Amino acid sequence: MSIEVSGVNKKYGDFVALENIDLTLPTGQLTALLGPSGGGKTTLLRIIAGLEEADSGRVVIEGTDATRLPVQKRNVGFVFQHYAAFKHMSVARNVAFGLEIRKTPKAEVRRRVGELLELVHLSQFADRLPSQLSGGQRQRMALARALAVEPSVLLLDEPFGALDAKVRKELRDWLRRLHDEVHVTTVFVTHDQEEAMEVADEIVVVNQGRVEQVGTPDQLYDEPANDFVMGFLGEVTRLGPVRLRPHDIEVAVTPGSAGALEGTVTRLLRVGFEVRLTVQPDASPTAGGNGGGPEPVSVVLSRAHARSLDLELGSRVWLTPAVGAATVPAMVAV
C-alpha cells in the first residue's frame, strides 16, 4: 500500500477542514480526489505532501511514517494549480532543480532533464523562460520537474484548473497516457467529475471534510453510496420515491407496467444526438406532493428512440425506472 492516511483531522480556527479521514491508496494507481470547492480535498493532498500539518492522525508513504517528516524529506512530487514555475530559471533549469538539490552529477542531470523534456514534449523549449510558454506547456514543465526527483508519489492539485477547456482535455488524455508509461502512484485533486471519471483508476469523493465514497468510476456511477455522490457524479432526477439518472428512465406512450408514473411532456429539447424531456407528472398519492404538486421529472433518451415514440409537446407518457438503474431513495421534501 503506497499511501495510508489514518485518523487525520484538520481545523482552521472553527472551520473543520478534515474530519477523521481514513484512506488507503494502492501503489501504482491513478487516484482522483473529487469534490466541491472548499470540501477539504486540497487540504488532504497538502497534508499528504507535508505542505500542511494535520492536527492529529498519521500519514504513511511507502511504509514509512511520514507524519513528522517535513515536505522536503518526503520525496513526493507536487504539481500546483498555478504551475509555481521558477520564473527566473529556464525550463531545463526548472526541471533540473530537484536533482541539483540532491547533488546529482552534472552529466546525469543533463541526461535526466533531456529524457524528461522528451517525455513531456518540451525538448525544443529547454532554454526558454517559463513566461515564454503557454499555460499547458508550463504545466507539463511543472510535471517534468516533479517527476525528475523520481518521487514515490506524485500529487497534483487541480492541475488543469487554470487552463482553457480544449487544453484541459488534451492534457487529461496525456496525463492518463503518461501514467500508463511511468506508473508512479498518482493522486490528483479535481472538482470536475468528468475529468475524474475519464482519467482515474479510482475516485475518492470528499465533501465537507469527510470521505463520502471510494471506488472505481463505474462503481461510483452505478452504485453511489448516497444522494450526494449520485448528485455530484451526474445529473439526477426524482421519479416518485427514488432518485435516478435521467437516462435511466423508460418512457412508454401507452399505460403498461404497474406503478408507472403518468404525466405530460411540458418541454422537449434536442441537443445533438439526445433528446431532453421535462415531464409534469399528474398529481398522485405516490408522488407525495408538497403542496405545489409533484416536481417535474427530467428524462434523457436517444433521438432515434424519441422519434420512434413519436413524442411531442403535450404527449401523455408513462415513466418507469429502467431495469438495473442506479437509484437512491429520494429525501423527503419538507
Add this chain to the structure above:
Amino acid sequence: MSTVAESRRGIALPALGHDLTRASGIGLGLAMTWFSLLVLIPLAAVMVTASTTGWSGFWSVVTNDQTAAAIRLTVTAAAGVTLFNVVTGTAIAWVLVRDRFPGKWLLEVVIDVPFALPTIVAGLVLVSLYGVDSPLGLHWANTSMSVWLAFAFVTLPFVVRMVQPVLDELEADVEEAAASLGASRFTVFRRIVLPSLVPAIAAGAALSFARAMGEYGSLVLLSGNLPFESEVTSVRILSAIENDNRAGAAAIASLLLLISLLVIVALDIIQRRVARRG
C-alpha cells in the same frame, strides 16, 4: 493510535517546515534587537528625557517666545506647503500618467531628485536661484519665504509618488462609463477619479507634513536661521543641544516625535482602509 500533533490553531503558517520556523524566530529576535537598539530605545530616551522636567518644565520650554515662534512658523509653513502639494502633487501625477509628450521621462527623474539629493545640497541648490545672486531677482534667502521654498522642494515627491500608481491602475472603463452617461470631463474627475485618489493623496499629505515638520538640512544655508523670522523647530532643538540643554532639546523633540507618531498611525489607518476596499 493517532498521535496528537501540537496544534497551532489560529496561526495559519502555510507550508513552513519546522527548521524555517525556528530560523524565523531567531531572525525575528535579531531584527527586533537591532531595531530596538537603533530606533526604539533612542526614541524612548527622547521621551523619557523630556519628561524629567515634568509638565511645567516642558511647557516653559515650548512656550519660550523664540521656540513658540519657531514652532508656529514650522507648523504654518508645513501645513501650507502640504496643502499646496495636495493640489500640485495631484496635478503632476496626472500629467505624468495621462499626458504624453517628448521629454516626459526627464520629469520622472526630476520628481525624485528632492528625495535623493542631500538636504544640504538642496539648500545650496535653492540659494543659487533664490539667494543673493538670484538670476530671477527673487531674494528669498534669509526670509520666511525661504522656509516655504525649502519645504516645497523636499516634500515634492511624496504626494506625486503616492498618487501616481493609483492613477495608473485606475480603470479607464469606469471613466468611460461615466462619460457615456453624459458626465463632462471635469465631472468625471471630481466624481469618479478624485474619490479613488483620496486615500493616496491623504497618505502623501501625511508624509509630506511630517517631513516638513522635521526638515533641517535644506534650511541651513538658505534661511539664515533668524529668530522670529526664519528659524524652524529643528534649529531650536539643535541650538539647545549645542548649549548642552538636553532636557530642553528633548522637550521640543518629543513634540516633533508625537507628530511623527500621529502621522504613521494615520498612514496605517489609511492603508488598512484601502486594503479593505480591495
Add this chain to the structure above:
Amino acid sequence: MAEVRRHRNGPVTYALRLAVVAYLVLLIGWPLALVGTHAFENGTEAIRGIFEDPDMVAALRLTAVAAVVATAINTVFGVAVSLLLVRNEFPGKRVLSALIDLPLSVSPIVVGLALVLVYGGRDGWFGPTLESAGIEVIFSTPGIVMATAFVALPLVIREVVPVLKEVGTEQEQAARSLGASGWQTFWRITLPSIKWAVVYGVVLTLARSLGEFGAVKVVSGNVLGETRTATLAVEEKYLNFDQEGAYAIAFLLASVSVLAILIVSVLRAIGARQATR
C-alpha cells in the same frame, strides 16, 4: 502628438502640462543646473582642489564608508524584516510594520539627539558602559553609521515587501517539495525573485546615506579630517566663504544622487518592459 486614451488634448491639458513643467523647472531643474555651472565656473579647478585637499578626501572617504556600511546593514535587516512581515504571523506584527516607517517621518535632528541620549559617552544610557569597554559611538564612526542607517532604514523594506507579496509562496513550496531546505529555497528561489526590488532598495539607500546631514551633524562632532563627512564639509566651506569649494562638493554629491535615480528609473523601465512581454 500621441493621444492618451482617446482624450483630445484640450487647452486644459496644455495649460496643466505647461504649469507642471514650469513649476518643476523653477523649483528643481534650474537650481540644480546652477550648481553645475557654479562648480565649473573656473573649469575643473574647483573639483581638482577637492581631491588635492587631504581633509576633503578624508571627508569623502568617511562618507563613502559610512554609507556602504549602513547600506549593507539595512539591506540584510530590510530583507529579513520583509520576509518576516510577509511570510509570518506573530504578535505585534502590525505595530512593527507601522513603526518601520517611523524613521521616514522623524526629523534628522531628533534622530541625532535620540542617539546621543542613549550612546553619548559622558551621560548616555549605554554610552558610559560602551566607553569603558573601549567602544566610542558618538563623535566617532559607529555613531555616523548608526545615524545613517536610522534615516534610511525603511527604504529596502518599502521596495521589497510589495514584491514579496506579489510573488506569493507557491514557488517556495514547489522548491521545498523538490527537497530544497529553507536556506536553499531562500538563495535559489526567494532572493532571485525579489532581486530587482533589493537592487532598487540598495541604490536608494545608498543615495540617501551619502547625503545624510542633520543626524550626522549632531552625532559626529564634525572634527576636521576625522568625523567630518562630505555634507558637513559643504556647510563648512559655504559658511567660510569658500563658495566654489562648497559648490564643487555639492556637485559631486548631486551627481551621485542623480545617477542613482537614473539607474533605478532605467532598471524599472527594463523591468516593466519584461513584465509586459
